[in-house]
Amino acid sequence: MVQSPIDINTSATAKDANLPSLQFSYSSFPISIVDNGHTIQVNTNTYAAANTVSYKDKKYQLKQFHFHAMSEHTINGEHSPMELHLVHAADDGALLVVGLMIKEGTANNMIDLVWSNIPDTENKEEQRTIAINVKDVLPAALGYYNYIGSLTTPPCAMGLNWFVMKEPLFLSAAQIAAFRQLYSHNYRPVQPLNNRTVHEKP
Numbered sequence: 001m002v003q004s005p006i007d008i009n010t011s012a013t014a015k016d017a018n019l020p021s022l023q024f025s026y027s028s029f030p031i032s033i034v035d036n037g038h039t040i041q042v043n044t045n046t047y048a049a050a051n052t053v054s055y056k057d058k059k060y061q062l063k064q065f066h067f068h069a070m071s072e073h074t075i076n077g078e079h080s081p082m083e084l085h086l087v088h089a090a091d092d093g094a095l096l097v098v099g100l101m102i103k104e105g106t107a108n109n110m111i112d113l114v115w116s117n118i119p120d121t122e123n124k125e126e127q128r129t130i131a132i133n134v135k136d137v138l139p140a141a142l143g144y145y146n147y148i149g150s151l152t153t154p155p156c157a158m159g160l161n162w163f164v165m166k167e168p169l170f171l172s173a174a175q176i177a178a179f180r181q182l183y184s185h186n187y188r189p190v191q192p193l194n195n196r197t198v199h200e201k202p
């Protein structure tokens with residue numbers, strides 16, 4: 001079983017500065033947003049092709065992003081207050097998920113736009129005119145932890161390529177509190193590593 005999330009023990013990672021880079025190519029798009037009863041999720045829909053990440057010459061489209069509180073991954077046993085998941089899929093169905101640990105700091109403008117557009121009704125996806133650019137939540141440095149895992153919600157399909165970015169995303173205490181008022185316990189506990197290696201691009 002190769003499940004996610006996991007605890008990332010930074011003293012046990014395989015560090016290699018020559019690991020391939022993640023090459024993000026994001027552009028702004030009008031959001032479609034849903035409170036699906038498990039999380040707040042933004043779907044790219046027809047704008048997926050204009051929001052991609054390339055890894056090892058393979059291109060993955062950003063399909064959606066969503067949030068967890070607390071974080072699902074832990075670093076050396078420690079949760080962050082929240083975690084953002086950017087879910088990408090290639091044409092052949094291969095999945096690549098980028099996880100951003102969310103820590104308390106200064107407010108993020110893109111997240112303000114998302115929070116202020118959360119629908120009042122659950123399970124009703126609403127199209128908004130407001131446009132965001134997901135590059136506004138990416139860290140400046142793109143070092144990562146990489147391992148093979150699974151979706152963290154049923155059916156927990158395996159074989160996903162997981163990238164947990166080393167640099168966190170900072171949100172204000174008020175932004176974190178606003179999400180946790182809706183969902184304060186929508187994280188899956190960490191799963192056994194089971195012989196997997198976590199690769200680290202410093």
Ligand SMILES: [Zn+2]
Nearest residue numbers: 066068085152
């Ligand atoms: Zn998730």
